[in-house]
Amino acid sequence: MNKPISVATEAKEGSMTLSSQGLANAWYTEESLWKRERDHVVATTWAGLGFSCDIPNVGDTTPVSFMGLPLLMLRDEGGNIRVFHNVCSHRGMQLVVEPGNKGLMLRCPYHRWGYDLGGQLKATPNIGGMGVHEVPGFDCLDHGLKEVRCEESMGIVFINLSGDAPALVQHLQPMLDRWQALAGPEFDQRLTADCETGRLELTVDSNYKLAIENYCEAYHLPFIHPDLNTYSPLSDHYNLIVEPLASGQGTRTYDLTRGNQAPLPAFPDWSQAQMKTGEYLSLYPNVLLGIQADHFFAIILLPEAANKTRERLQLMYAGEAALGEQYAERRQNLLEAWSIVFAEDVSVVEGMQRGRASPGFSGGVFSPVLDIPTQHFHNWFSQRLPDQ
Numbered sequence: 176m177n178k179p180i181s182v183a184t185e186a187k188e189g190s191m192t193l194s195s196q197g198l199a200n201a202w203y204t205e206e207s208l209w210k211r212e213r214d215h216v217v218a219t220t221w222a223g224l225g226f227s228c229d230i231p232n233v234g235d236t237t238p239v240s241f242m243g244l245p246l247l248m249l250r251d252e253g254g255n256i257r258v259f260h261n262v263c264s265h266r267g268m269q270l271v272v273e274p275g276n277k278g279l280m281l282r283c284p285y286h287r288w289g290y291d292l293g294g295q296l297k298a299t300p301n302i303g304g305m306g307v308h309e310v311p312g313f314d315c316l317d318h319g320l321k322e323v324r325c326e327e328s329m330g331i332v333f334i335n336l337s338g339d340a341p342a343l344v345q346h347l348q349p350m351l352d353r354w355q356a357l358a359g360p361e362f363d364q365r366l367t368a369d370c371e372t373g374r375l376e377l378t379v380d381s382n383y384k385l386a387i388e389n390y391c392e393a394y395h396l397p398f399i400h401p402d403l404n405t406y407s408p409l410s411d412h413y414n415l416i417v418e419p420l421a422s423g424q425g426t427r428t429y430d431l432t433r434g435n436q437a438p439l440p441a442f443p444d445w446s447q448a449q450m451k452t453g454e455y456l457s458l459y460p461n462v463l464l465g466i467q468a469d470h471f472f473a474i475i476l477l478p479e480a481a482n483k484t485r486e487r488l489q490l491m492y493a494g495e496a497a498l499g500e501q502y503a504e505r506r507q508n509l510l511e512a513w514s515i516v517f518a519e520d521v522s523v524v525e526g527m528q529r530g531r532a533s534p535g536f537s538g539g540v541f542s543p544v545l546d547i548p549t550q551h552f553h554n555w556f557s558q559r560l561p562d563q
């Protein structure tokens with residue numbers, strides 16, 4: 176297949192051409208392209224896998240399917256999050272099937288081989304026959320779990336499957352620079368996740384890229400989010416490009432006190448002149464982020480199939496104080512307000528997915544003004560594909 180690229184490389188308003196095409200349908204519909212996409216586009220950068228608060232305690236373990244790869248995420252004895260390929264070294268059984276606390280030893284459900292939380296093989300019951308647990312020439316050190324590089328930022332666990340991307344903080348720096356200027360130099364350290372009540376999950380019948388694309392433009396706001404558009408209208412939005420890793424949009428009129436409720440504690444260094452600023456970035460390849468003066472959210476898009484994506488939302492706040500009981504109703508209202516917005520987007524990402532079954536569509540065109548962030552994502556994707 177030819178490299179199905181969008182030809183524009185400039186993201187500045189007015190500099191794109193309407194003749195630019197988006198990615199070919201096959202990148203949204205063909206399971207056969209997944210491996211190529213995973214290995215060249217996704218594996219070589221940092222992708223979101225889960226949230227730190229999925230596994231708060233030592234021994235907490237959760238399986239995650241990521242683009243066909245069975246992975247597991249756990250918290251080790253030192254309190255660090257680790258990610259491993261979720262496969263037993265013996266006969267390749269999926270090691271962890273359900274989330275939960277496994278104590279200090281992961282036991283394979285098949286023949287009960289045991290691994291510690293650092294992935295080392297520690298027990299091989301009956302490997303030499305009944306009651307014989309060791310055999311000459313077999314060294315457990317050679318048969319541990321295969322680890323996947325992971326790091327945390329903003330309450331999100333990121334993985335780098337290739338193992339050779341720059342450090343996560345270095346990778347995220349252009350985005351952190353922007354938001355540190357807005358929310359204060361330590362905003363990312365202050366983020367406190369509402370692990371108990373600030374979560375949401377939904378599954379959409381769509382390729383994960385369409386969720387990235389839909390999130391990074393505000394063009395659809397008046398038609399798909401009519402209520403949001405009343406207090407944060409399209410006319411007050413601006414495009415955002417954070418080279419080379421993200422694109423999206425921002426608003427100057429997000430209303431913190433909507434509904435006459437007292438706002439939550441804001442980031443202490445947030446500029447007073449920008450209290451109504453909200454910014455929304457699609458962090459490539461699979462994380463959606465939103466920042467406002469008094470809250471933050473992340474959505475991880477877990478691609479389950481070419482046409483199916485699990486979306487996981489986590490709300491976060493500017494410090495522990497915001498988790499106080501006096502703010503419980505406000506937090507609940509926020510979750511409900513965002514739930515409505517994200518539910519409104521489901522029909523369009525699923526509709527775009529259905530459209531990609533049509534030979535009458537081959538990448539479409541871009542608005543030279545309002546689709547700039549979407550086109551930036553297409554360029555990012557295309558540039559990561561190797562030449563045929």
Ligand code: FES
Pocket residue numbers: 263264265266267268283284285286287288
């Ligand atoms: S496959 Fe895991 S112990 Fe046999």
Ligand SMILES: [Fe+2]
Pocket residue numbers: 389390395399400516520
């Ligand atoms: Fe939307």
